[in-house]
Amino acid sequence: xxxxxxxxxxxTAGLSSDAAxxxxxxxxxxxxxxxxxxxxxxxxxxxxxxxxxxxxADSKSTGQGHSVKRHVIHVACIxxxxxxxxxxxxxxxxxxxxxxxxxxTLALAAVRSGLTxxxxxxxxxxxxxxxxxxxxxxxxxxxxxxxETLIGQNPFE
Amino acid sequence: MAFFADDILTDxxxxxxxxxxxxxxxxxxxxxxxxxxxxIIDAADIRADRAGITAVAYVKAADVQTPGYRHTIxxxxxxxxxxxxxxxxxxxxxxxxxxxxxxxxxxxxxxxx
Numbered sequence: 215x216x217x218x219x220x221x222x223x224x225x226t227a228g229l230s231s232d233a234a235x236x237x238x239x240x241x242x243x244x245x246x247x248x249x250x251x252x253x254x255x256x257x258x259x260x261x262x263x264x265x266x267x268x269x270x271a272d273s274k275s276t277g278q279g280h281s282v283k284r285h286v287i288h289v290a291c292i293x294x295x296x297x298x299x300x301x302x303x304x305x306x307x308x309x310x311x312x313x314x315x316x317x318x319t320l321a322l323a324a325v326r327s328g329l330t331x332x333x334x335x336x337x338x339x340x341x342x343x344x345x346x347x348x349x350x351x352x353x354x355x356x357x358x359x360x361x362e363t364l365i366g367q368n369p370f371e
Numbered sequence: 372m373a374f375f376a377d378d379i380l381t382d383x384x385x386x387x388x389x390x391x392x393x394x395x396x397x398x399x400x401x402x403x404x405x406x407x408x409x410x411i412i413d414a415a416d417i418r419a420d421r422a423g424i425t426a427v428a429y430v431k432a433a434d435v436q437t438p439g440y441r442h443t444i445x446x447x448x449x450x451x452x453x454x455x456x457x458x459x460x461x462x463x464x465x466x467x468x469x470x471x472x473x474x475x476x477x478x479x480x481x482x483x484x
Contacts, residue, residue: 253482255480255483258478258479258480258482259478259479260476260477260478260479261477263479264479266479268479268482270482288482288484290481290482290484292479292481292482296455341484343481346481347423347477347478347479347480347481350477350478350479350481352479352481352482354481354482354484356484
């Protein structure tokens with residue numbers, strides 16, 4: 215039965231080894247993506263570490279009163295990009311948010327393919343953060359992962 | 372007859388950009404070439420925002436004719452990047468000195484939610 219550390223292992227390993235993510239990062243940023251499990255808030259990553267995915271545990275909900283355990287994990291996809299383009303329709307597009315979303319889509323696919331069958335991705339909430347630290351732009355997923363508590367297994371982990 | 376403006380021109384190098392007075396030596400790079408300059412990075416304007424450190428760099432127009440976004444100024448191994456001009460106004464220049472917004476040490480903090 216998966217505990218939070220097992221989930222972090224599954225998710226970070228899947229993200230780090232994902233060929234589609236690596237290819238995407240190489241196309242747009244000439245280097246593979248980086249994956250962090252948690253981060254040092256005293257020395258946060260900068261532009262040189264991007265494109266970057268940071269995976270952090272948020273919460274878990276377990277116990278004898280729960281038939282289903284839930285774990286909440288954040289997956290932040292961060293790019294450093296100030297490029298802009300003009301579309302055929304004449305729209306001026308600052309691409310960083312779009313690149314962040316592309317990265318997020320690939321990251322979600324990598325997460326899903328790495329989960330075992332007994333772990334359900336119950337909910338994915340996504341926040342777009344394109345402005346405050348531009349050109350560092352983040353797209354952050356909050357994943358709710360659930361797993362049935364089976365008889366005989368530890369209901370607390 | 373000497374005018375105040377003439378005195379300022381003299382003082383620009385002798386006083387303000389004298390590296391024994393207010394300025395420091397640095398290297399200005401536009402990506403294709405490096406220029407040795409004297410520069411004043413205004414400590415009073417150094418502040419932490421946009422998850423980085425911003426300041427104003429005063430660079431002589433005689434040294435750098437056309438400053439640009441993402442050019443760099445390196446002083447004592449620390450590299451500042453020329454930031455975007457605000458509201459399309461162009462970088463400020465009084466005819467003698469550019470006032471360039473610069474930034475360094477940007478950090479991603481959005482992962483903390």
